[in-house]
Amino acid sequence: MNGRGGVRGAIARYRGRDIELKTPAQLQAMREAGALVAATLAAVTEQAKPGVSTAELDAVAEQTIRDAGGVPSFLGYHGFPASICASVNSQIVHGIPSSSTVLADGDLISVDCGAILDGWHGDSAVTIAVGDVAPADLALSDACRGAMEAGLLAVQAGARLTDVSHAIEEACRAAAMADRADYGIVAEYGGHGIGTSMHMDPFLPNHGEPGRGPKLRPGMALAVEPMLVAGDPETMELEDGWTVVTAAGGRAVHWEHTVAVTEDGPWLLTAPAGAPDRLGS
Ligand code: MG
Numbered sequence: 606m607n608g609r610g611g612v613r614g615a616i617a618r619y620r621g622r623d624i625e626l627k628t629p630a631q632l633q634a635m636r637e638a639g640a641l642v643a644a645t646l647a648a649v650t651e652q653a654k655p656g657v658s659t660a661e662l663d664a665v666a667e668q669t670i671r672d673a674g675g676v677p678s679f680l681g682y683h684g685f686p687a688s689i690c691a692s693v694n695s696q697i698v699h700g701i702p703s704s705s706t707v708l709a710d711g712d713l714i715s716v717d718c719g720a721i722l723d724g725w726h727g728d729s730a731v732t733i734a735v736g737d738v739a740p741a742d743l744a745l746s747d748a749c750r751g752a753m754e755a756g757l758l759a760v761q762a763g764a765r766l767t768d769v770s771h772a773i774e775e776a777c778r779a780a781a782m783a784d785r786a787d788y789g790i791v792a793e794y795g796g797h798g799i800g801t802s803m804h805m806d807p808f809l810p811n812h813g814e815p816g817r818g819p820k821l822r823p824g825m826a827l828a829v830e831p832m833l834v835a836g837d838p839e840t841m842e843l844e845d846g847w848t849v850v851t852a853a854g855g856r857a858v859h860w861e862h863t864v865a866v867t868e869d870g871p872w873l874l875t876a877p878a879g880a881p882d883r884l885g886s
Pocket residue numbers: 717718719728729730830861
């Protein structure tokens with residue numbers, strides 16, 4: 606599941622915590638894993654239509670990953686039974702794909718996917734509008750995607766970790782103002798370091814004051830993944846032990862990309878193959 610495969614990077618120590626540093630060649634390997642995740646999410650998005658079950662989407666994802674010689678990193682992760690998390694409407698994250706969860710017109714589904722290729726991890730999530738979705742829900746998803754993009758752009762060498770958190774929070778606030786909406790940032794979950802494992806140090810909060818935490822250095826890789834809720838962001842976990850839902854029942858969205866710190870700015874590792882992946886340049 607962790608796919609270490611003898612490719613561990615150097616380690617930067619900061620306040621006793623370990624952050625894996627990748628060589629340029631190792632980041633290139635992560636770029637390939639990331640492109641596979643992007644291809645998988647594109648295949649799932651293509652199939653996410655009314656009448657399709659989330660179990661069917663999961664099958665598409667697993668097939669796409671395995672056909673490319675990858676391994677679905679979610680499958681079996683702490684016992685998780687599928688290759689994607691499929692979180693519909695008021696489900697925020699970690700929804701378990703099921704043949705009884707059938708998409709309907711107007712649904713929002715967040716699909717989170719991870720793959721291991723040659724020992725390196727990619728992790729990315731999209732929120733997909735199924736059929737004709739209410740404008741307020743589309744605005745919520747756009748706000749979350751914009752907040753993710755603001756966070757990705759803040760992944761700069763020499764910046765502090767919580768500069769990224771702050772950029773995400775500020776973008777959420779600005780979007781809520783612009784949309785005259787009440788958007789809640791989910792605080793219990795956040796982004797993370799990634800590389801030879803999916804979840805590594807450091808934890809990346811989606812809100813907070815800037816200028817704190819480890820200094821970002823070339824070779825670090827982070828998953829930036831804000832989760833936004835319409836209204837109250839308090840969460841609840843369902844009895845399945847996985848699915849996280851909004852306690853108040855508001856709709857939720859989730860966007861995620863894996864990004865590397867480089868001398869030349871953020872490198873979007875989970876961009877589709879051939880797509881522009883150097884941010885801010
Ligand atoms: Mg993810």
